[in-house]
Amino acid sequence: MISFILILISAIFFPGIIAITKAKFSGRKAPSVLQPWFDIIRLSKKGSVFSTTTSIIFQISPVLNFVILIAVALIIPFTNKFPGIIHFQGDFLIFIYLLALGKFFLIIGALDVGSGFEGMGANREALYSMLAEPAFFMVIATLVLLTGNSSFSDMFSGLNLNLYSAILFVLLALYILVQFAMIESSRLPVDDPKTHLELTMIHEVMVLDNSGIDMAMVNIGNSLKFSIFGAIMANIILAIWPINLVLSILIFLVVELIFALLVGFLESFKARLKLIYNSQFILTISSIGVVLFLMILLLKNQL
Amino acid sequence: MNSLIIAVFILSWFTFAFSKKLSYWYVFVLELILWISTSYLAIHVLISGNDYISELISNFYFNPLTIKIDRLTAFFILLINFTSLSSYIYAKQYLQPYLKEKSRFNFSLHYFNFFLLNFAMLFVVMVSDAIGFLLAWELMSLSSFFLVIFESDKPNIIKTGIKYLVQMHIGYLFLVAGFVAVYFKTGIFGFEGIKHLIESTSLNYGLSSNFWLFILFFIGFGIKAGFFPLHSWLPHAHPAAPSHVSGLMSGIMIKMGIYGIIRILFNLPELDLSIGLFIFLISIFTGVFGVMSAIVQHDLKKLLAFHSIENIGIIGIGIGLGVLGEVYHQPAIAVLGWAGALLHIVNHSLFKSLLFYAAGSVYLKTHTRNLNKLGGLIKKMPFTAFAFLIGAIAISGIPPFNGFISEFIIYNGFFEGIKQSGLVFPMLMMFGVLALALIGGLAMFCFTKAFGVVFLGTARSNEASHAKEVGWSIKFAEILPIFWIVVIGLLPVYFFNFVNVILQNRFPLFPFKQIAITNSLKWVGVLGIILIVVIALFYAIRKLILKSKKVVYGPTWGCGYTAANASANQYNASSFAANFKRISNPVFVDLSSEIEYGDEEIFPEKKNFKTHVEDKLEFKLIVPIANTILKYVKKIAVLQTGKIQDYILYPLIFIIVMIVLTILNII
Known part of the structure; x- marks a missing residue:
């Protein structure tokens, strides 16, 4: 329960902190930390525009993705003392595969529009998230091993x-988790959310035709995703250096904060990769995952 | 019961006496009798736990023909019967367009062979004596061959059929060789003989003799199942066959190969590491190869055929895990591997037949299987789209449907293995995790493509824009597997316990009641139900909110190019796979052509180009070898003169040579 509340709290501030960091680095006046949420409220008040090409798939995919992100947030524990609301042996599998279900629907939702741009984004998202999946599995496998x-x-x-x-x-x-989260949330260096050209977009172009309340749900989902991955990182650090509850909560929030700052920092100073190199980059992350596993396996056998 | 089975077999030959429509119902009645009688026996065995052994014919080739139903057999009988049932119901409407062009004999032959295939598959799993088994196996190959070539008037269908038949017989030879080898070692001609193989310490090339024996059987059964590199018949035969036959073949017939492999493994007195490693590694290869090849296809049924190869890989990974677990004395892991494999056999037979039926419905109504000519069918054929979507989610191994359950079990086996001490075993388990993760991700990629291109967006051809929904009988045939896909996905515990019943004989001392994963499966099911409810609830709320808002409908924004054809701007199957193709070149040969413009071509003329890929293994290895053999065989064909005098001369020469050689004491 604690973790769920903390994830929600982090999710509220996450996009704002990224925006502030980016504004500071580029010398602009920073927006309010809650500005992304004002945008979301504004969006949900608006009406919607639907393409006549679309079917129920397009309408259901933002809802489904939103519900699923809330569901996976319920699985994340807070250290080993406060398990997630849903927990059982192998729960991380349903965590990963529920995320995949959400993505499945986002992708076919994008294809539902019948536009070349959406197809482009859907196709890239499908390829990159599929290539990235083994990396996350390797981190989990290493934890299981340990x-x-x-x-x-x-x-x-x-x-x-x-x-x-x-x-x-x-x-x-x-390192792997940060990169995985960046790929999953379609951020640099694989995708750039602030790009203006549809031809180079991935995630943004997939949700190009969503509007109103659907778009609001997609945006909430994005910030939830970030804070969920931040929560896993915080848990790893707290597992290595366990401390009392109050300090743990503090550390949790600090890790989320650092993660948000890091995302803003990376996006200010890194350039996007050429699309052609993305697959190599993502596969490299996965292979680092394999290296991590093998290294820990060797260490464990030596001890 | 026995006389009933013999009676329907004899009665089935009278199919040819009936008219086109009546023969369908005649065979349906016979099938019903067969399904009910064998399913009754199977359920009886599963509940009571006692094997059913009965002599069917007392003197069959100088031996009695006995049928023996143990739990494994019973499991397969139920699967065979269920898949045949849905397939046969589907066939009725699917074959309707052919009523005019095909003769009465064609129809009777088709229904008759359908019955025979079902009958043969039942006997494949019920007979353990080698002669009876091999006969049933041959009957299965022959009847499915006739089913495949139903549309024999179309080009290449016969060629594909022959290719299938030839490959089946190569496999057959290996099976015969395997059984003969067992016979020489134990004196028993059949599966029972394998149980009596004495543990031989002799090593051939560093590997035990059991390993080499297993390889013999594996090649024989593997050709049927479609393990890499024995798969090359599969992507040709499935698209060529009518869709209900593809569903039946892919759903259950290729599993007969898996059955054979499981039977051999269950009967071998001792499993060694080499066998486990062999299955494990070749299955990983099969799985990854299958799904990689599937992505680049743009023939819908060929795509599904490659996915069969992938799923055989997943089943094999489960079996490999089972064997490795046993070899490393980890029954908890072995049970998870075996249970995952068995459940995936069930799951694959359900969603793959469903997908083939849905693909068949698309073909029936649009007359094309080319993905690049389809699109937007969700509005024209909503039920088919719904069925395909369920199948697509299930086959990608995504909750809340059944595909996830079996993969979840296998994954858990791997993670249990990672916990073990040692270096090699956890490392192997890690490779398994990697392979499953990669296969799952790739399958998702492939099915977002297949579903998106076929059912979503705008129609890419005239046929697709005028498609109509299929009739009730096809819908009913599709609901049958959908029902089980959903039930297994939402109530997985019962099915996990069900496959565990089969494993009880193999692991008599294992506490099946205390498997930790049972609790997890309960959660998975509950979570699935809650998710569906909550999503429906949120969707309803969203609908309510939208009612109070201004909702505008308009055409998809096309960058302002209003005059252009909207469907041409869409991503199609080839462009969707293009970025994947760039990173997966090793698997296939790209035969796509590119458009080139001449220097002086100011006004470009109409150009053609093609996007096409071929299986590299087949294209670079099998085809050249086959062509070389053909070249030499054709040279020998000078003997075929067509004159009867020559043909009398040849035996005469042979006899003279024999006599001379005998006189010279050479032979």
Whole structure:
């Protein structure tokens, strides 16, 4: 329960912090931290425009994606002491596959419009998220290997590592998770949300024809996604260095904050990759995941 | 019961006496009797737990023909019967357009062979004696061959059929060789002999003799199942066959190969690591290869055929996990592997037959299987679209449908394995996780493409824009698998327990009641139900909100190009796969052509280009070898002079040579 509330709180501030960071770095006046939410409220007050080409798929996909993101937020625990509202052996599998279900519908929702742009975005999103999936699996597999538990609720405990291996593990795992979250949320270096040309977009072009309340739900979903991945990162850090509850909550929020700042920072200073190189980049992340797993496996056998 | 089975077999030969429409109902009645009687036996065995053994014919080729139904057989009998049922119901409307052009004999032959295929598959799983088994196996290949070539007046259908038949017989030879090898070692000609194989310490090329024996059987059964690199008949035969036959073949007939492999593994007295590794690795390869090839296809049924290869891979990965678990003495992991594999057999037979039926409905109403000529069918054929969507979600292994359940079980097996100590075993398990994750992701990619291009957007051809929904009998045939897809997805525990019943004989001491994953499966089911309800609720709320808002409808924004054809601007199957094609070149040969413009071509003329890929293995390996053999065989054909004198001369020469050789004491 704690984790769910914390995720919601983080999700409220996440997009605002990214926006502020980006504004500061580019020398603009920063918007209010709640500006993205004012936009969402404005969107939900608006009417909608639908293409006559679309069918029920287009109408249901934003709702479905939204509900699913809330559902997966329920699975995330808060350290090993406060399990998620839904927890069982192998719950991370349903976490990953529910995200896939949401994506499945976003993709076919985009194809439903029958526009070349949407097709382009749908196709890219499908390819990149599919290539990225093994990376996340490898981080989870490493956690399973370390703790001998295959449920999110117990996975973030008992990481008996010495300092150096702990640092090594945290660094690599967080690197993979940050990159995975960036790919999943279609951010740099794979996709640039502030691009203006449809031809180079991925996620933004997929939801190009959504409007009004549908668009609002897509936007809420995006910030939820970020804070969910931030929560996993926070859990990893808290698993290595466990502390008392109040401090843990503080650390959790700090990690989310740093993650948001990092996203803003990366987006201010990094350029988007050429689309052609995206697949190589994502596959590299997955192979780093394999390296992480094998490294920890070797370490574990040595101890 | 036995006389009933023999009676329907004899009665089936009278199919040829009936008219086109009556023969359908005649065979339907016979099928009903067969389904009910065998399913009754199967359910009886499953509930009581005692094997059903009965002598069908007392003197069959100097031996009694006995049918033996144990739990594994019973499991397959139910699957065979269910898939045949939905397939046969589907056939009625699907064959209607052919009523005029095909003769009465064609129809009777088709229905008769349908019955025979069902009959043969039942005997494949029921008979353990080699002669009876091989006969049933041959009957299965022959009857399915006749089913495949139903549209024999179309080009290439016969060629495809022959290709299928030849490959089946290559597999057949390996099976015979395997059984003969077992016979020489144990003196028993059949599956029972494998149980008595004495553990031989002799190693051939560093591997046990059991391994080599297993390879013999694996090639024989693997050709039927479609394991890489034995799969090359599959993507040709499935598109060529009528859709209900594709559904039946892909849904259950190729599983007969899996049945054979499972039977061999269950009967082998001891499994060794090499067997487990072999299945595991080749299955990973099969799965990844199948789905990679599927993505670049633009023939809807060929795409589905490649997905069959992929799913055989997933089943194989489960079996591999089962064997590895047993070899490493980890029954908890082995049970998860076997259970996942068995459940995936059920699941694949359901969603793959459903997908083939839906694809067949599309073909029936639009006369094309080319994805690039379809589109927008969700408005014209809403039920078919709905059926295909359910199948697509299920086959991609996404909750809340059944495909996820079996993959979930196998995944759990892998993660249990990762927890174990040691270096090699966790590493193998990691490869399994990687493979499943990759296959799942790729399958999702492929089915967003297939569903999106066929059913969404704007129609890409005239036929697609004038399609109509199919009739009630096809809908009913599709509802049958949909029902089980949803039920398995939402109430997975019961089906997990059901497959565990089959494994009880194999793991007599294992506490099946205390598998931790049972609790997880309960949660998965509950979560699925809650999700569906909540999504429906939110959708209703959204509808209510939209009612109070201004909603505008208009054409899709096309960058201001109002005059252009909207459908031409869409992404199609080839463009959807284009970026994937760039990174997956090793698997296939790209035969696409590009448009070139001449230097002086100021006003471009109408150009043609094609996007087409071929299976690399087939194109670079099988076809050249076959062509070389053909070249030499044709040279020998000079002997075929067509003169009767020559043909009398050949045996004469042979006899003289024999006599001379005997006199010279050479032979």
